[in-house]
Amino acid sequence: xxxxxxxxxxxxxALFIIMIGIGMTLTVRDFRQVxxxxxxxxxxxxxxxxxxxxxxxxxxxLFGVSPAIAVGLVIIAACPGGTTSNLFVxxxxxxIALSIVLTVIASLITIISLPLFTNMALQHFMxxxxxxxxxxxxxxxxxxxxxxxxxxxxxxxxTHKPELARKAESVxxxxxxxxxAVLIVALLFGVRDQIGDLLKQAGPSTIMLNxxxxxxxxxxxxxxxxxxxxxxxxxxELGVKNATIGLMVTLTLLESSAMSIPxxxxxxxxxxxxxxxxxxGRSIIPKSNVQTTAAxxxx
Numbered sequence: 001x002x003x004x005x006x007x008x009x010x011x012x013x014a015l016f017i018i019m020i021g022i023g024m025t026l027t028v029r030d031f032r033q034v035x036x037x038x039x040x041x042x043x044x045x046x047x048x049x050x051x052x053x054x055x056x057x058x059x060x061x062l063f064g065v066s067p068a069i070a071v072g073l074v075i076i077a078a079c080p081g082g083t084t085s086n087l088f089v090x091x092x093x094x095x096i097a098l099s100i101v102l103t104v105i106a107s108l109i110t111i112i113s114l115p116l117f118t119n120m121a122l123q124h125f126m127x128x129x130x131x132x133x134x135x136x137x138x139x140x141x142x143x144x145x146x147x148x149x150x151x152x153x154x155x156x157x158x159t160h161k162p163e164l165a166r167k168a169e170s171v172x173x174x175x176x177x178x179x180x181a182v183l184i185v186a187l188l189f190g191v192r193d194q195i196g197d198l199l200k201q202a203g204p205s206t207i208m209l210n211x212x213x214x215x216x217x218x219x220x221x222x223x224x225x226x227x228x229x230x231x232x233x234x235x236x237e238l239g240v241k242n243a244t245i246g247l248m249v250t251l252t253l254l255e256s257s258a259m260s261i262p263x264x265x266x267x268x269x270x271x272x273x274x275x276x277x278x279x280x281g282r283s284i285i286p287k288s289n290v291q292t293t294a295a296x297x298x299x
Contacts, residue, residue, distance in 0.1 A: 014175075016150050018087050021172025022096055023154020024165035030097035040095065040230040043220050044102040044237055049109050051220075052077040052238060053117045055212050060125070063205040067125040068258035073205055074121035075246050076263045077213075078114045080106035082242035083146045088274045090172070092281025094232030100147060102237045110245070118249060199265065206265040210273050213238035232281045240274045243267030 034041055056077035060070035081103050089099040122128050158165035217238040221231025246263030250256055 016146055018090075018172060018175065019083070019147060019150035020154040020157070021168055021175070022086060022090050022100075023151035023156075024158045024168050024172070025090070026097055026151065026155055027158065028155070030095075031101070034095075034098050034101050039224055040098045040221070040226050040234060041101055041105070043224045043226065044098065044217070044234040045105050045109070047216060047220050047234060047238055048080060048102065048106045049078075049113050051216060052209075052213055053113075055216065056209055057121070057124075059205050059209055059212070063208070065202065065205050066258070068256060069202050069205070069262060070125045071118070071121040072202070072246070072250055072256075072259040072262035073209060075114070075118055075249055075259065076206075076241055076243065076266045077209055078110070078117040079241045079243070079245045079263075080110045081237035081240055082244070085236050085240035085274075086147070088236045088240050088278050089233050091275075091278035092232050092236060093229065093285040093287065094236060094281055095227070095229040096233070098230055099233040099237060100151060102233065103147060106237070107242070114245070114249065118254075202261045202265045203269075206262050207269055207273075209262075210239055210266060210270055213241075214273070214277055228285055232277075232285070236274065236277060239277065240270050241266060243270070 053074055056074040057070075060073050065073065081099075083103060085103060086096060086099050089096050154165075157168075214235045217235030218231050221234050226234070243263050243266050246266070247260055250260035250263055
């Protein structure tokens with residue numbers, strides 16, 4: 001499954017603009033709160049790095065998938081949340097600062113954890129192991145270029161032009177929704193000839209992995225006493241994965257089209273499911289709660 005020019009070229013540009021807008025909704029105080037009250041950061045990181053791959057192992061057995069599909073399922077589960085997850089958190093009225101922190105931390109830890117879980121899956125399901133590694137410079141560069149820099153730029157605009165930042169917030173949400181809609185259509189169009197076969201091979205297990213990630217995030221948030229906005233951020237980070245990394249590992253490093261199927265299916269299905277989660281978030285979190293850092297705790 002190859003990315004179309006619209007996705008490979010247009011999405012980074014759109015995300016850069018969106019992240020500037022997201023930065024306009026944030027202050028240094030928001031990130032300070034994440035650091036002072038790190039429970040959400042700790043819960044989200046552990047769930048992303050450890051619990052999701054373990055859930056993938058369990059689902060591979062539960063659905064009785066082939067060894068190659070099982071390995072691919074573990075690989076996509078071990079991938080971090082992508083920069084798109086920050087957009088979903090914005091749309092869901094979740095804690096954006098926490099989402100950005102989780103994206104950055106998980107992406108950096110993944111440099112070590114993804115090869116580890118990939119080799120565990122290869123040994124367990126196929127009796128082989130491969131020495132794989134992620135491009136450290138490219139990973140860090142992507143985080144800085146598409147997440148940290150535009151967010152910092154947006155925060156600077158908010159500091160010096162607060163009225164402009166307030167007006168831009170609703171525009172960013174609308175633009176983000178349009179980008180997601182276009183992306184979903186483009187992804188479905190790109191796999192239109194393969195979608196039936198892809199869903200047949202890995203659909204049930206992959207959909208369940210996505211649902212498990214979202215439910216796990218919400219339940220972990222509740223168990224840890226996180227606020228609704230923090231729990232939503234964790235749930236989105238677990239449900240919206242960086243499928244590009246999964247495809248890179250399976251197609252480029254492992255050279256296996258069969259193993260790439262879960263990442264391909266996940267990369268398509270996580271968008272409509274994530275969009276439903278955003279709708280759910282907006283239904284339970286009033287807009288007024290987003291304007292203050294004092295969110296209501298989960299009942």
